[in-house]
Amino acid sequence: MSEDPATHPRARNRRGEGAKLRDEIVAAAAGLLDETGDDSAISLRSVARRAGIAAPSIYRHFPDQAAIMLAVTRSAFAELDDRLRADVAAAGEDPRSRLFAVCDGYLEFAAAHPGRYRTMFGGFWKPNLGESSVSEDDLATLGQASMELLAEALAACADAGLITSTDPSADAVALWLGLHGLAHQRAVSPAFRWPPDIAERLITKLTGLDCE
Template sequence: MKDTGSVAQAAPAKQVRARARNPRGEGGRLREEIIDAAAELLDETGDQHAVTLRSVARRVGIATPSIYPHFPDQPAIMLAVVRREFAALERTLSAAVERAGDSPRRRLLAVCETYLDFAGRHPQRYRTMFGGLWTPAPGDGSLTETDLVMLGADSMLVLVDVLTECVAAGAITSTDVSADATALWVGLHGLAHQRVVSPSFPWPEDIPERVIIPLAHLTTI
């Protein structure tokens, strides 16, 4: 994935904002501002090609070379955005589990509903996380296989954990939690993706339940 150094035509023009120099020892703040700028560009354009070193630097209000101490290239910035969004997803799912109380069934449904809500509230970032806008591969700039293989693992673990609790409580009939967690995620992802790309489709109100209940092997009790 090569950074052309130019802003994609889809990206709206935005005036460079003046930026004060960070005090010594606060370089981490600039790193976060770079990630923020990349995420904003994705939200506004839905185009990974709008995220270039030059467009990000312009959004932050710095010279392009100021990015290099924090990120070696554009793929590294994209990876940082995706990692941060997956961390946000994991926190959001975990919080939903806690709010749902002690019922394993309610906890499972809360995770699934929260996942779909997250995708709907952050459509461009969600698509970037799961390959809809960004399809990275080892060898793209500074990216390695290790960088990519564990993306989303913590979020999947939340789903596996609530399914395991449901098995113990007799709320689902799964005999292979890991495989069923994968199948349920595929179903949720498919629904989430299609809702993003087909917003005018007449989705049935109970479509989440029609996906979740059979794929999770939920009992009727």
């Protein structure tokens, strides 16, 4: 049985280790989000308990709960981007394989981290803007690197003559909407009998790629 961090407080960080405590706070919030799947469960008190610190200690690094969630979301996107880059590298030089690597990696990340994924794409943010330290500008670039990877993969397919895209950036948004819809519906309708090749069907229909 795991120990309750509230009854075993963490050792006090040495001077200059504030960044370590900040990372531990973010990790604690991400862990709670993974376990509960509900961003409303992420409060200053619950995060402090998980991290084994006093709640007031959080204010040295985050002014409010929304700031913690923003950090969790940025960390999740960074993890997604690293995953997608690794998948693309492993796919080799074939443009079609690289595009599918990005799409499949995205869907697999969403399935593996449903709580984080929901928060990454807006369930929490809009109602709380204006009442927190998080602004529209903070949210503007979230997911930008992932979208660029998708656009680059589409552009490579167009350059190879596999698709007829004339605006890979716009087409990447359209493809992402399809992937996001599939990821969401898989999460909320797990009992539905999804065709085993539904992701391939979606990707080929939205991009114009030939099925192979």
